[in-house]
Amino acid sequence: xNIFVCVSQVPDxxxxxxxxxxxxxxxxxxxxxxxxxxxxxxxxxALRFKEAQGGEVTVVSVGDDTVLNTIRKALAMxxxxxxxxxxxxxxxxxxxxxxxxxxxxxxxPDLILTGKESVDTNSGQFATFLGALLDFNVVNVxxxxxxxxxxxxxxxxxxxxxEVVETSLPAVVSCQKGLNEPRLPTLxxxxxxxxxxxxxxxxxxxxxxxxxxxxxxxxxxxxxxIVGADLSAVPAxxxxxxxxxxxx
Amino acid sequence: xxxxxxxxxxxxGKLKKSSFEAISKGASVAKDxxxxxxxxxxxxxxxxGLTAEAANYGVTSVLTVTDPxxxxxxxxxxxxxxxxxxxxxxxxxxxxxATSMGRELxxxxxxxxxxxxxxxxxxxxxxxxxxxxxxxxxTGKALSTVELKQAVKVITLRPNAFPVLSVPAxxxxxxxxxxxxxxxxxxxxxxxxxxxxxxxxxxxxIVVSGGRSLGxxxxxxxxxxxxxxxxxxxxxxxxxxxxxxxxxxxxxxxTGKVISPKLYIACGISGAIQHLAGMSxxxxxxxxxxxxxxxxxxxxxxxxxxxxxxxxxxLTAELKKxxx
Numbered sequence: 362x363n364i365f366v367c368v369s370q371v372p373d374x375x376x377x378x379x380x381x382x383x384x385x386x387x388x389x390x391x392x393x394x395x396x397x398x399x400x401x402x403x404x405x406x407a408l409r410f411k412e413a414q415g416g417e418v419t420v421v422s423v424g425d426d427t428v429l430n431t432i433r434k435a436l437a438m439x440x441x442x443x444x445x446x447x448x449x450x451x452x453x454x455x456x457x458x459x460x461x462x463x464x465x466x467x468x469x470p471d472l473i474l475t476g477k478e479s480v481d482t483n484s485g486q487f488a489t490f491l492g493a494l495l496d497f498n499v500v501n502v503x504x505x506x507x508x509x510x511x512x513x514x515x516x517x518x519x520x521x522x523x524e525v526v527e528t529s530l531p532a533v534v535s536c537q538k539g540l541n542e543p544r545l546p547t548l549x550x551x552x553x554x555x556x557x558x559x560x561x562x563x564x565x566x567x568x569x570x571x572x573x574x575x576x577x578x579x580x581x582x583x584x585x586x587i588v589g590a591d592l593s594a595v596p597a598x599x600x601x602x603x604x605x606x607x608x609x
Numbered sequence: 610x611x612x613x614x615x616x617x618x619x620x621x622g623k624l625k626k627s628s629f630e631a632i633s634k635g636a637s638v639a640k641d642x643x644x645x646x647x648x649x650x651x652x653x654x655x656x657x658g659l660t661a662e663a664a665n666y667g668v669t670s671v672l673t674v675t676d677p678x679x680x681x682x683x684x685x686x687x688x689x690x691x692x693x694x695x696x697x698x699x700x701x702x703x704x705x706x707a708t709s710m711g712r713e714l715x716x717x718x719x720x721x722x723x724x725x726x727x728x729x730x731x732x733x734x735x736x737x738x739x740x741x742x743x744x745x746x747x748t749g750k751a752l753s754t755v756e757l758k759q760a761v762k763v764i765t766l767r768p769n770a771f772p773v774l775s776v777p778a779x780x781x782x783x784x785x786x787x788x789x790x791x792x793x794x795x796x797x798x799x800x801x802x803x804x805x806x807x808x809x810x811x812x813x814x815i816v817v818s819g820g821r822s823l824g825x826x827x828x829x830x831x832x833x834x835x836x837x838x839x840x841x842x843x844x845x846x847x848x849x850x851x852x853x854x855x856x857x858x859x860x861x862x863x864t865g866k867v868i869s870p871k872l873y874i875a876c877g878i879s880g881a882i883q884h885l886a887g888m889s890x891x892x893x894x895x896x897x898x899x900x901x902x903x904x905x906x907x908x909x910x911x912x913x914x915x916x917x918x919x920x921x922x923x924l925t926a927e928l929k930k931x932x933x
Contacts, residue, residue: 489713522801539858569758576754578751584907591915606872
């Protein structure tokens with residue numbers, strides 16, 4: 362099976378985000394970039410399918426040379442090879458998806474996996490963009506995947522429950538926490554990853570359809586009220602919620 | 610003349626609250642931009658019973674795409690239906706709710722219409738005839754203003770971020786005929802697994818959340834009791850989910866759900882940055898925690914510095930007492 366996994370790098374989830382001087386992006390000083398946690402689940406899923414049925418896992422990432430760290434992590438987990446679509450231009454979700462679709466379309470992919478969203482832009486759009494561009498089936502926010510031949514049965518998380526989806530390959534699937542527990546790279550994997558040189562391909566994704574014109578910190582909340590430190594605070598809290606906040 | 614199209618969602622024969630929010634917002638944006646507003650309903654025979662209610666928000670017409678095969682959700686077919694309706698009405702703005710369905714349909718449709726796409730927006734301003742879109746990024750740690758460059762713009766709106774504004778009215782109902790191909794049904798829903806009657810944290814107006822200090826899955830019962838009295842849902846911090854006390858679908862935070870309920874009650878949650886990112890846009894935040902230094906108190910509107918095991922049952926009892 363020919364599996365592609367699309368990965369991105371994101372600031373570590375414990376990062377305090379500060380707008381940069383340009384007012385449009387984040388200050389990257391002291392920010393530790395990691396493999397997007399949902400993409401890590403996608404890499405793990407690809408490796409499990411490969412281990413069960415054979416095949417090859419190719420990691421794809423778009424961006425400047427800083428994404429190489431992220432690619433290396435996926436290779437260290439066990440991916441076979443990597444493609445680095447190189448650009449330092451401003452890209453958005455759709456131009457990145459176009460670039461990936463352009464690279465993958467002639468490689469006969471069976472399955473393309475990615476995270477349900479990246480924890481920086483939180484758009485959750487990439488898998489669908491890619492599926493629509495390639496004219497493939499799409500399943501988003503998958504928490505369970507059963508593959509029999511080319512038939513895929515998935516459970517995807519929805520509000521208040523799950524949908525059971527039946528589809529067939531080729532397909533694009535976005536992965537949600539709960540699908541699997543990603544492995545840690547082994548020392549052997551880390552050593553092996555050093556010999557796998559990512560293939561560098563020029564970006565061919567066209568222009569971005571969105572730009573961020575401003576990025577600010579959310580307005581700070583005024584200091585709250587400590588209602589009390591014992592049971593006597595309970596009726597007082599109910600009064601406040603009822604009369605002052607008017608939310609109950 | 611171009612128009613604005615709002616895609617309304619329904620489940621179990623009822624329109625979703627988030628769709629009323631989207632229709633309300635859509636009707637007002639259309640007015641500002643000088644566009645006609647249309648609501649689109651997609652499905653099987655159940656759609657006929659929903660058109661009157663969808664009209665109650667000041668839109669020009671309610672469009673329907675019906676087919677027996679559309680009674681089960683198939684993302685590609687639904688995307689085709691929206692695309693065809695948008696073309697029929699020359700829509701330049703398409704609004705959906707940022708739900709599990711709306712998020713993927715918005716992305717599909719934006720590719721099909723070569724449109725700009727912005728998902729999960731919390732503010733949409735149209736004064737002066739131009740659209741200004743705000744969406745949280747880095748899980749609410751920052752707010753971005755997004756410029757949508759294409760002529761056609763597809764936008765999904767975060768549930769609970771926009772008010773429902775009912776305008777009793779009638780609108781014409783118009784059926785849009787769409788022909789589907791086999792590929793449109795290449796991915797389809799064959800079954801649903803629903804936690805019985807469970808309200809989702811992302812959709813609830815009131816959320817009662819617990820952290821690791823709850824100590825066990827059983828102890829979440831006191832939060833369930835409080836949520837029940839309030840008609841809300843139970844959420845959990847990542848620490849509580851990682852400890853196995855709750856399932857991931859209840860997780861609030863950067864690697865869980867990002868929510869904006871009317872009232873958020875954090876019980877025994879210290880307020881790690883990854884949790885705050887998921888709930889800090891709640892309208893009113895209450896924190897109950899023994900540790901007065903806990904970061905959650907910095908963003909809480911009301912705090913009680915005490916043991917949650919003492920306070921939560923008392924709060925439930927107090928609310929029950931007053932509801933009589």
